[in-house]
Amino acid sequence: MPESTIDYGYLENDLGYVLRRAQLWVFQDLIRTMSPVDLRPAQYSVLVIIHHNPGLSQISLASALGIERARLVRLLDQLEDRKLVERRPAASDRRSHAMHLTLEGERTLASARELATAHRQACLEEFGGQNNYTTLVRLLAKFGAPQ
Known part of the structure; x- marks a missing residue:
């Protein structure tokens, strides 16, 4: 059955479903x-x-991004292998690591x-212009925002 003929029923107005479809488009x-x-x-x-x-x-980086520490370690390993980030002993606690971008990391980020x-x-074009985009970001930013 072609996707254009599928009846999505009440999913068309389901926040979770619509957010997930938008996330897929944005990430792709x-x-x-x-x-x-x-x-x-x-x-x-x-x-x-x-x-x-x-x-x-x-730990603060994982918390800020809302990801598990184990997943963050894998991400950092990948970025460190590419010489984009470096872990340095934290000044306040040498058992923990302070994260820094390398010069190559700064260049890549630029x-x-x-x-x-x-x-x-x-995104502006897909979501109907600046006003819609700004409103969407403002509304979604309320989810998970610090209380």
Whole structure:
């Protein structure tokens, strides 16, 4: 049965279903857009957070991104293998690691940021312009926001 003839019933107005479809579109576009720098959405997010918070602990980084520590360790291993991030002993607790971008990490992030601008433009077009995009981001930002 062609997808265009499928009756989605009440799923068409189900927040979870609609959010998931939007997330799939956004991630697929971001993955395609970031392919020149070979970054996945989670890797890009890690670089952005570390860039804006140099010295952040791995635990704080995992918490900020809402991901499990074990998954973060794998992400950091991948980024460290590419020489984009480095773990340094934290000044306050040498058992923990402070996260920093390397010079190559900063360069890659600068390139990725330019690509992210193109991705944002695609989102603006897909979601019906600046006003709709801004409203959507503002509404969704309430989920999981610090209380």
